[in-house]
Every structure is written in structure tokens, then in C-alpha cells.
Amino acid sequence: MNMLKTTLLMAALTGILIAIGGAIGGSTGAVVMFVVSLGLNFYTYWNSDTICLRAYNARVITREEAPNLYDLVERLAKRxxxxxxxVAIVNADEPNAFATGRDPEHAAVAVTTGIMSVLSYEELAGVISHELAHVKHRDTLISTVAASIAGVISMIANVAQFAAIFGSGRDDEEGSNPLALMATAILAPIAAGIIQMAISRTREYGADAEGGQICGxxxxxxxxxxxxxxxxxxxxLPNAKPETSHMFIINPLAGSAKSIANLFSTHPLTEDRIARLREQANQQGITTI
Incomplete structure (x- = not known):
């Protein structure tokens, strides 16, 4: 199922890229964007962990640098x-976490310094377990591909807006129609956001349930x-962007009035997630931490 989701995601976002290329440069532009999308998908697949860690200045640590955190991740990974x-740490006061990597053999789990000071040991175990569930089901690949392609779509859409406003006004088979260009520039990022939203929500519920099992x-x-x-x-969260907000356990832009994520949330309501976890605990006969 996750492989099917990954394929559909790549196809849908690639289609948006090609549409933007066609709006800017006709059939030639569409072909160029198709080639770009192929290269981007391949590069993202092989370098997904590096891309995400670098985007948030996450520093990979050793056991000696953070023994409690490292040992916790190791114990839960074995379970x-x-x-x-x-294991990586992001220097940020805001508590949050994410996982990345194309497969379990090339995965990384990152937490902020804030989450280690705010949560108890047991609560941090729950968060790490959630992220390991994403790794186990290869959701991390979906997240990175979505983030990379959506970021390129947003960037090209901005260029398209300038082209529509300051372009030459040509409207032929191979040229760009300013009206179509402006419409594409506006609609493309929205479409990309909707795709991310639809896939991300189901992934979060699944990772919550599996994480609850892993941490016990x-x-x-x-x-x-x-x-x-x-x-x-x-x-x-510093450096947080709408294109990568779906990677985190909680939307890092939840408090931003300007965030696209407020219009197209990549996460289910936290209240619903908590209610499901409490029901899961109740079914297991667990009433307290």
C-alpha cells in the first residue's frame, strides 16, 4: 500500500510540474519539467535523509554525545x-521530531533540543516510537519526495507569476498565455498541498497506532x-516551511496565521489522534502511564 501511495504521489506531483512547464514554455517546457522531475525523484530517493537533516540543521550524534537519547532509540528500534x-538533534526550543530516509537501512530520527527538555522519558519514548513506525512502513520516503517536489513546485510557481506579469504576452502554441500562466502559478501549489494532505493524514494515524504498540x-x-x-x-520552529511541515509529528506551523498548513492541514486534529490513542490504551487495559 505504501509503495502504491509513493507511486501515485510521484505521478501526481510530476504531473503538476509538467503542467507548469507547459504553461510557461508550451510543449518544450513540459518536456523540460518532465526531465527535471525524473532527476529530482531519483536524487531525492537516494539522498532523502541528507536533504531533510540539512534543511533543519540537524546534527547527527553519537552515543557518547547523548547517551540517554541514543540508548532509547536503540532499545525501541530493537523492539x-x-x-x-x-540519531540527530535539531537545536530549537520548540519541541518536535521527525524521521527521514529512503528505507529502514538508511533512516534517521531527529528530535529538537526542546522536546528533550519538555517531555518525560516515557513521553519521549512514545514520540520516538511514532517516528520508528514511519521508518518501518517507509513513510519517510513518501515525506521526503513530497517535500522536495512540492518545494520545486512552489519555486517555479513564483517564477511563473513574474512571467505572467512581466512576460511578453505571447499566446501561441509554443508560447505562454499570461492568464493560463497566472492560473497555473496559483493553483499548482494548492494542488500539491492537497496531495500532501491526503496522504499525510492516513500516515499519521497509522504511525500513532504502531508507535503506541512499540513503546508499550x-x-x-x-x-x-x-x-x-x-x-x-x-x-x-526555525526554518519550518509548509512544504516540509508534514514530516513532523506535529505541524510546526500550527501557530502561524500565514501558513498554508492552516488551509490544508497535513495532520489530523491532535485531539482526534489523542482520542484514538486513549481508546487503544483502553482496549489493552491500560489506564495510566
Missing amino acids: AQLPMPR NPLYLANALEKIDYYAKHGE
């Missing part, structure tokens, strides 16, 4: 029957989500 991922108590994760959500609504 999830996963290879040990790289769904209430660990439920309590962690409640705390992270509060801080996300009152602060913004």
Missing part, C-alpha cells in the same frame, strides 16, 4: 525489529502529542 537509525503504552504518545501541540500553537 520494532528495525536496524539502528542515525499508547498513553505515552498521547500525553506527548498534547504537550507538543500546545507549544506548536505558541511558537514556530
Whole structure:
């Protein structure tokens, strides 16, 4: 199912790129964007972990640098029957976390310095388990491909807007129609956001359920989500962008009035996620952390 989702995501976002190319430069532009999309998908697939860690200045650490965090990830990875991922830390006060990598053998789990100071050990275990669930089901590849292509779409859409406003006004088979160009520039990022939203929501519910199993108590994760959500609504993670907001356990732009994520949320309501986790705990006969 995840492989099918990945294929559909690549196809849909590639189609948007080709549409933008066609609006800017006719059939030649469409071909150029098709070639660009192929190269981007290939590059993203092989370098997804590096791309995401670099985007948030995440520093990969050793056991000696953060023994408690490293040992926790190692213990939970063994419980999830996963290879040990790289562990990274993002220097940010806002509590949040994400996982990345094209497969379990090339995965990385990153947490902010803020999350380590805000959450208890058990709650942090719930968060790490959620991220390992993404790794286990290869959701991390979907996230990175979506982030990379959506970012390119937004960038090209901005160029298209300038082309529509200051272009030569040509309207022939191979030229650009300013009206069509402006419409494409506006609609393309919205379409990309909707695609990300539809895929991301189901991934989050699945990772919550699996994470609750990995850490041994769904209430660990439920309590962690409640705390992270509060801080996300009152602060913004440095370098956070709408194109990559779906990678995080809680939308890092939840408190930004200007965020596209407020219009097209990549995450289910935190209240719904918490309710599901509490019901999961209740079914397991767990009533307290």
C-alpha cells in the first residue's frame, strides 16, 4: 500500500510540474519539467535523509554525545525489529521530531533540543516510537519526495507569476498565455498541498497506532502529542516551511496565521489522534502511564 501511495504521489506531483512547464514554455517546457522531475525523484530517493537533516540543521550524534537519547532509540528500534537509525538533534526550543530516509537501512530520527527538555522519558519514548513506525512502513520516503517536489513546485510557481506579469504576452502554441500562466502559478501549489494532505493524514494515524504498540503504552504518545501541540500553537520552529511541515509529528506551523498548513492541514486534529490513542490504551487495559 505504501509503495502504491509513493507511486501515485510521484505521478501526481510530476504531473503538476509538467503542467507548469507547459504553461510557461508550451510543449518544450513540459518536456523540460518532465526531465527535471525524473532527476529530482531519483536524487531525492537516494539522498532523502541528507536533504531533510540539512534543511533543519540537524546534527547527527553519537552515543557518547547523548547517551540517554541514543540508548532509547536503540532499545525501541530493537523492539520494532528495525536496524539502528542515525540519531540527530535539531537545536530549537520548540519541541518536535521527525524521521527521514529512503528505507529502514538508511533512516534517521531527529528530535529538537526542546522536546528533550519538555517531555518525560516515557513521553519521549512514545514520540520516538511514532517516528520508528514511519521508518518501518517507509513513510519517510513518501515525506521526503513530497517535500522536495512540492518545494520545486512552489519555486517555479513564483517564477511563473513574474512571467505572467512581466512576460511578453505571447499566446501561441509554443508560447505562454499570461492568464493560463497566472492560473497555473496559483493553483499548482494548492494542488500539491492537497496531495500532501491526503496522504499525510492516513500516515499519521497509522504511525500513532504502531508507535503506541512499540513503546508499550499508547498513553505515552498521547500525553506527548498534547504537550507538543500546545507549544506548536505558541511558537514556530526555525526554518519550518509548509512544504516540509508534514514530516513532523506535529505541524510546526500550527501557530502561524500565514501558513498554508492552516488551509490544508497535513495532520489530523491532535485531539482526534489523542482520542484514538486513549481508546487503544483502553482496549489493552491500560489506564495510566
